[in-house]
Amino acid sequence: MSLIEFLGFGGYSRPAEGYMSWQHLTFVTALVAIMFLCGIILGKRNRIKSDREKNRVLIVAAILIDSLELFKIIVLSVRHGNPFYFVYVLPLFMCSIQLITIPVAAFAKGRVKEVSLDFVTVFGLLGALLGTYFAGQNYGCYPVISLDNVVSGITHCISGFASLYILISGMRSMKKRDIPVTSAILGVFCVLAYLANLVWDCNYMFLSRGDATPYEIVMTIVGGSPVLYPIGVVLLFIIYIVAYYNVYYLIENMIHKKHNKTASADPIHEEAVTLYAK
Secondary structure: OHHHHHHHOOOOOOOOOOOOHHHHHHHHHHHHHHHHHHHHHHHHHHHHOHHHHHHHHHHHHHHHHHHHHHHHHHHHHHOOOOOOOHOOOOOOOOOOOOOHHHHHHHHHHHHHHHHHHHHHHHHHHHHHHHHHOOHHHHHHHOOOOHHHHHHHHHHHHHHHHHHHHHHHHHHOOOHHHHHHHHHHHHHHHHHHEEEEEEHHHHOOHHOOOOOOHHHHHHHHHHHOOOOOOHHHHHHHHHHHHHHHHHHHHHHHHHHHHHHHHHEEEOOHHHHHHHHOOO
């Protein structure tokens, strides 16, 4: 396979292997496995390091994800002979919002950094899984080993990696006061996506149609209603946010109780904690 063929100039001569084909599943499973390994290994290794050292990994992830996406946009613009093709690939999908939030989380400070870290934590892994295993439109249209799918798979997995890394390394805050802000960020992007869909006939946030994704289930339930369908998609976002935070706090409370129980059963440890507190 030549580079020209990989980039898709002149169209792909190879047929698309298809959504949920063994080629699709093998490729994305390999990417997701690497994503989990890197997130867990680097997260554990950097857990005891300083915030500055932890942040270096996130900076690399931010630069890499945006560089790959910019390269893809340039190639697609040349391939389609349209310098304004970028309006069809704006970061207005739930997973592609990470093109903005990961760099902000890496380079910002204070409350802005805190909220961005939490946003990546909450949505990064979900976007990675949806954008690889459930990207029916991409894998139904393009060969698995092609610019469209390879770059998309890698950038989605960088989002998932960032989410895992932030969680495991201890960079997240997940404060309750930031939940409305995190939700508001997604809400703003939903409004922008809906407006962009009206102007350019796109399908950002999948608010217009399912496009061979699990959102097709919502489309079927509401009978294709152009009003109820986007409401249903936004409702799913809300349900996910509520569920994620509840599960997170449940696990945190369980860990905290276990830690306290262990500490109370160990007088030496309890004494050390008391002295440290003083």
